[in-house]
Amino acid sequence: MNLRQLLFRLPLYLGASGSPRRLWWSPSFDTIFSVGSWRGQSSKSPAHWNQVVSEAEKIVGYPTSFMSLRCLLSDELSNIAMQVRKLVGTQHPLLTTARGLVYDSQNSLQLRGLVVLLISKAAGPSSGNASCQNYDMVSGIYSCQRSLAEITELIHTALLVHRGIVNLNELQSSDGPLKDMQFGNKIAILSGDFLLANACNGLALLQNTKVVELLASALMDLVQGVYHENSTSAKENYITDDIGISTWKEQTFLSHGALLAKSCQAAMELAKHDAEVQNMAFQYGKHMAMSHKINSDLQPFTKEKTGDSMTFNLNSAPVVLHQEFLGRDLWIKQIREAQEKGRLDYGKLRERIKAGKGVTSAIDLCRYHGNKALEALESFPPSEARSALENIVFAVTRFS
């Protein structure tokens, strides 16, 4: 069975119905399938976003959807896919993560790799540096830059998988048997470690110690960012930590911005671009990632039809901003008022938040970062790739 066939069968193995996202290079699909409702959320992924991504993938020459899965699925020794299959029917988060990797979602999971490829192409070859002449270039991108894009996705996916580890002493009977969770944890740790090991090997092959240092430090940032996500997530009474928007920005940079920013910078380093170009790439990556995250945080508040049961993250940008405007005491009061018998009525709380300034403020912040990203792009020569990067920014900063 070749890799493509395996990828198409994977959703069935994972016990999900529906089809994976449209692959533009596959002639058997004519229409774009929208995201299935297996997540319990109704989400209309805008055809516009898919179009932006599709166009971008054509520019870089191939679909980036399954970059980090290649090593997982083709490695017989680890046979991770088979191990994950054993989790079907359990409640372990790894299963959800695995499904998300195969399916498209609002947060197109292989976006980082795509951006790294685009910015590599947009920057073009470094002027007058002979040492790059040994690298082969396909579709305007060096093979080492393609490798870097894959490594970026590997690191991102590894931590995505590690985020799904479960604390055993917090399990409830509704989570199912303990041994399922233990097994799930085991596979999640090993899969994540396997992805990281592949990333490290890939980095070593690039034969560039500065790039290794950049990506290693990005990994360190990401780990800290994920740690913060865990720590500041709402406790039992839904009262979140008192963090202001500037702390939120720092933590979000760590968890969402650092990897893309440093990867973009590393892509420039590989092509031997100067410090100024590297910095512009860094700034694009950072600000684009921030606006993307804020956009994702805003979805529960800006979409027209949202089910009342749809939950949202109490540490997301609009909520943090809302709290800042309101003041801590009033915010806690609102949370308490929205609770009924210990359960939070998200619909009610959402209305309170929408009535405040948090949402509009978050939209402004999203656009602020979007503009900074566009500014950074101005120093790159106009090209298809640059336009694609601009389109990505436009797509994440628009709220109809």
Place this chain on the structure above:
Amino acid sequence: MYIKLENEVMCIFACRRFHHTTPDNKTHSGEKYTDPFKLGWRDLKGLYEDIRKELLITTSELKEMSEYYFDGKGKAFRPIIVALMARACNIHHNNSRHVQASQRTIALIAEMIHTASLVHDDVIDDASSRRGKHTVNKIWGEKKAVLAGDLILSAASIALARIGNTTVISILTQVIEDLVRGEFLQLGSKENENERFAHYLEKTFKKTASLIANSCKAVSVLGCPDPVVHEIAYQYGKNIGIAFQLIDDVLDFTSCSDQMGKPTSADLKLGLATGPVLFACQQFPEMNAMIMRRFSLPGDVDRARQYVLQSDGVQQTTYLAQQYCHEAIREISKLRPSPERDALIQLSEIVLTRDK
């Protein structure tokens, strides 16, 4: 090298001879007795403080978790080998008694990679204690423990990158892959008896010996341009690493029988069939079924232990460890004589005779 020793193992299966070593105060080098640990430590003063500096992050709880095992209480077996190997290679190359900063950094990196893998292993094995204290996962939970392991690994990678040598980076990233593959090998099991032993040795190499072998190789690369020396360093590390693990596996059976009270048999409880078990199975084929089901039925662990203690599994495994040690000594003896080279020879003897 591996294949040669595998043939020896096949011989063991065939004729089951074993061999005593009488304890001896004289080392192979014939030199006066000195403590290799003390000798190695001379270059490692401040090792743990320096590791903690690499873990300097602002997030205080995460930092605390990551620093938890770098408290100076570990044996630092790996850094000591690395430090001694660095000197032995430098002296061999040009009689230099200087250790480069980058070589010392390898010692840090080796200890960090080792610790990161321990933190993850403890979550995988649901271990409650290590080195006499509670494990990171028991104190802070599994989610955070996994992140702490990732943090240590990332810090090690940054330190590795800063050395600025792409060959060394390649050598040590291989270790990271081997560690993961070793864990995967442990997840699976083999039907065929002969395959089992090869599988066990491969797992032992990947999980234990690879780190030591490649760290030794890395310091030799930094100290000396001769590929023959790199290979010597690698072979020493590999052989002593395997021996170390084999003895560890023996101690899991023998250290309990000397004590009153409940034996540990940690490996059996994890479903692992190590050297002593695999040898015992030769004499007691009824163990096969238990091995295949990974000692999961009630009473399996105790029965397996009894079989092992009745058999010569322990002696066989110890003999095998001796062979690996002899190989390590043979290799390192090719280097120019020095106190450090002799300390490395002594270390391999210490590996055999330790009792935890």
